[in-house]
Amino acid sequence: MIQSFILTGFLGVGKTTMLTNTVKEHFSDKKVAIIVNEFGDIGVDGNILKNVHSEVLEISEGCICCQLAQEFESGVIEIMNKYNPEIIFVETSGASEPFPIFLSLQNLGISVEGVICVVDAKNFDSYKENSTAKYQIGGSNILVLNKTDLVTEDELEAVKKDVIEIKEKYNIKNTLTGKKIFNNYVINQAQQGIVHKEVFEGVYKVDEIIGLAKEYERLDHTAQDSITQKVVYLKDDIAFSDVDAVLKSLPKSIYRVKGVVKTKDVPNPIVINYAFGNDSYEELENYTERSIMIFIGESIDDDVNLLCEKFDFLNLPRFRMTK
Numbered sequence: 001m002i003q004s005f006i007l008t009g010f011l012g013v014g015k016t017t018m019l020t021n022t023v024k025e026h027f028s029d030k031k032v033a034i035i036v037n038e039f040g041d042i043g044v045d046g047n048i049l050k051n052v053h054s055e056v057l058e059i060s061e062g063c064i065c066c067q068l069a070q071e072f073e074s075g076v077i078e079i080m081n082k083y084n085p086e087i088i089f090v091e092t093s094g095a096s097e098p099f100p101i102f103l104s105l106q107n108l109g110i111s112v113e114g115v116i117c118v119v120d121a122k123n124f125d126s127y128k129e130n131s132t133a134k135y136q137i138g139g140s141n142i143l144v145l146n147k148t149d150l151v152t153e154d155e156l157e158a159v160k161k162d163v164i165e166i167k168e169k170y171n172i173k174n175t176l177t178g179k180k181i182f183n184n185y186v187i188n189q190a191q192q193g194i195v196h197k198e199v200f201e202g203v204y205k206v207d208e209i210i211g212l213a214k215e216y217e218r219l220d221h222t223a224q225d226s227i228t229q230k231v232v233y234l235k236d237d238i239a240f241s242d243v244d245a246v247l248k249s250l251p252k253s254i255y256r257v258k259g260v261v262k263t264k265d266v267p268n269p270i271v272i273n274y275a276f277g278n279d280s281y282e283e284l285e286n287y288t289e290r291s292i293m294i295f296i297g298e299s300i301d302d303d304v305n306l307l308c309e310k311f312d313f314l315n316l317p318r319f320r321m322t323k
């Protein structure tokens with residue numbers, strides 16, 4: 001039976017980082033397939049993951065936990081037929097919930113060995129009130145407190161306490177029986193998403209659930225959430241300092257920026273990663289498409305327009321707005 005893991009967690013918490021590091025560290029001898037669903041339609045994570053693994057299927061243009069359930073299932077079948085993997089990892093977008101994906105995998109006869117929710121220990125306070133974030137915790141059985149290098153022990157304890165409280169409140173239940181679906185859960189810690197191998201050894205395998213799909217009512221949460229994204233292309237190659245200038249001028253409403261940008265001063269295109277005030281850059285080989293930045297946050301349209309006015313190398317696509 002094919003094994004699978006679902007990776008969930010809010011925007012920018014470190015899911016792609018975990019996948020990149022985990023597969024390298026623990027699964028170099030296995031045939032691994034990765035399915036990644038990005039928030040929106042641009043494959044930044046897909047490009048990063050493809051640099052590390054050969055089998056990466058991107059499902060974009062929507063959310064696999066609601067609008068794209070069917071596309072997700074056919075994607076899984078496609079990857080099984082083409083590649084015959086031993087393990088499938090599904091990285092859900094930071095704006096989806098894991099439970100519908102869990103049901104889809106089980107419907108396809110795939111064993112779910114764990115639903116992992118990555119929590120950003122540094123920025124948890126900034127997003128813990130978001131309802132999707134709560135359902136991500138409630139729908140998982142392995143909670144990983146990541147970015148532990150950025151917090152003190154006391155801060156980490158406080159996050160852990162909050163996470164447990166949310167887990168208890170949002171732990172998903174079978175609406176027919178009233179019983180908890182994930183009876184047990186564990187809380188782990190990580191830095192750069194690296195967790196102990198035990199997490200991936202199937203000790204937290206989730207029991208099969210039968211006949212529950214119709215009972216899950218929170219479908220199409222994207223209709224209610226106020227998180228939006230705006231895609232911006234860059235006209236020309238720019239100086240690295242310009243990228244920095246953009247990130248330093250972000251208003252509070254924009255809490256996540258991803259992108260791949262070609263600069264005049266760095267040989268390879270750089271991957272930009274900005275989450276809640278922290279930024280990082282990494283070079284990416286083999287990227288030949290246009291420079292792009294994706295801004296994600298709450299009600300950000302006007303703020304992104306202002307940024308584009310201020311930095312004239314930022315160019316809003318005229319006919320392109322997702323979500």
Ligand SMILES: Nc1nc2c(ncn2[C@@H]2O[C@H](COP(=O)(O)OP(=O)(O)OP(=O)(O)O)[C@@H](O)[C@H]2O)c(=O)[nH]1
Nearest residue numbers: 011012013014015016017094147191192193273280
């Ligand atoms: N300091 C620190 N930074 C981290 C850690 N884990 C991830 N990061 C950084 O956090 C940023 C976001 O990481 P990603 O792995 O892209 O996050 P994600 O959850 O896949 O993000 P989305 O695709 O928006 O959902 C990147 O700049 C990472 O380098 C960590 O443990 N410590």
